[in-house]
Amino acid sequence: MQNANLIYCGDCLEGLKKMPGDCIDLIYIDPPFNSNREHRAKGSREAKHSFVDKFENINAYLDYMRPRLIEMHRVLKPTGSFFYHCDWHASHYIKVLLDTPDLFGYDNFQNEIVWCYKSGGASPGKRFSRKHDSILFYSKTPAYRFNRLREKSYNRDHKAYKFKGVEEFRDEEGWYTLVGMKDYWEISMVGRTSRERLDYPAQKPQSLLERIISAGSNKGDMVMDAFCGCGTTLAAAQKLDRKWIGMDISPAACELSAVRLQDTFGIKAGQEFSVKGLTRRGWGKSNVV
Numbered sequence: 268m269q270n271a272n273l274i275y276c277g278d279c280l281e282g283l284k285k286m287p288g289d290c291i292d293l294i295y296i297d298p299p300f301n302s303n304r305e306h307r308a309k310g311s312r313e314a315k316h317s318f319v320d321k322f323e324n325i326n327a328y329l330d331y332m333r334p335r336l337i338e339m340h341r342v343l344k345p346t347g348s349f350f351y352h353c354d355w356h357a358s359h360y361i362k363v364l365l366d367t368p369d370l371f372g373y374d375n376f377q378n379e380i381v382w383c384y385k386s387g388g389a390s391p392g393k394r395f396s397r398k399h400d401s402i403l404f405y406s407k408t409p410a411y412r413f414n415r416l417r418e419k420s421y422n423r424d425h426k427a428y429k430f431k432g433v434e435e436f437r438d439e440e441g442w443y444t445l446v447g448m449k450d451y452w453e454i455s456m457v458g459r460t461s462r463e464r465l466d467y468p469a470q471k472p473q474s475l476l477e478r479i480i481s482a483g484s485n486k487g488d489m490v491m492d493a494f495c496g497c498g499t500t501l502a503a504a505q506k507l508d509r510k511w512i513g514m515d516i517s518p519a520a521c522e523l524s525a526v527r528l529q530d531t532f533g534i535k536a537g538q539e540f541s542v543k544g545l546t547r548r549g550w551g552k553s554n555v556v
């Protein structure tokens with residue numbers, strides 16, 4: 268299961284247990300956040316695309332995630348990195364959990380990436396609008412791979428500095444230098460009119476995943492998303508020439524992922540990737556195990 272592009276339909280705990288240790292280069296997960304909601308694509312034709320994010324309390328949520336995280340840590344290579352997408356509901360508890368020595372450990376925490384976005388609706392009452400998620404980035408060991416990404420930093424007043432030894436560039440906004448990418452990212456959500464929208468609830472923007480995969484892996488590496496939803500991580504990995512494994516407990520999500528990969532990249536289930544644990548859908552019976 269660990270060598271080829273694969274969509275596994277089922278509880279990721281079961282899927283992960285079938286894998287050998289130390290075989291994955293990068294894991295990103297965007298699991299339930301403990302938001303006490305049922306997520307449903309509002310008003311869409313595809314109302315079957317939904318998932319329940321309800322736990323009795325925070326301890327029940329952590330008890331649910333812990334064994335899955337232990338397996339993810341086990342399958343990650345010593346050079347690998349791990350990204351946990353969460354928000355204010357549980358990010359503080361998840362960080363404490365991931366900091367424990369039997370998981371990643373405090374010293375292997377690398378960043379809390381803050382993904383800032385605009386979305387409709389404001390928080391009611393006496394507080395600021397909640398418009399960011401956190402992505403907790405850990406390495407398995409200190410010897411992890413990381414490709415430093417760079418971003419534009421506009422000069423004060425957008426004018427040229429002309430400092431010796433500083434390379435400057437210019438675009439329609441003005442003069443800038445290139446600096447190491449910071450840990451807060453402004454990336455648009457997948458909005459109602461977005462071209463990449465698949466009406467899957469909580470779908471994440473592909474550009475967010477492209478950034479994570481570009482920083483944390485190289486061409487040919489194996490990327491895994493154990494809660495892959497409509498396959499955003501898989502599409503980003505395919506685009507960037509990585510191998511990939513996606514898991515999701517929802518057959519509708521796995522079907523959507525498979526169709527997305529086929530339609531976007533012209534690759535076929537049963538040839539360039541396989542689908543396990545799903546009964547026959549549009550891509551052909553012979554490909555289903």
Ligand SMILES: C[S@@+](CC[C@H](N)C(=O)[O-])C[C@H]1O[C@@H](n2cnc3c(N)ncnc32)[C@H](O)[C@@H]1O
Binds near residue numbers: 468471498499500517
């Ligand atoms: C927030 S969504 C992921 C969205 C995804 N990042 C995307 O861009 O489409 C969370 C997903 O976790 C899945 N899920 C929940 N529990 C799971 C489990 N135990 N094993 C695998 N998938 C699970 C849900 O079906 C849902 O698709």
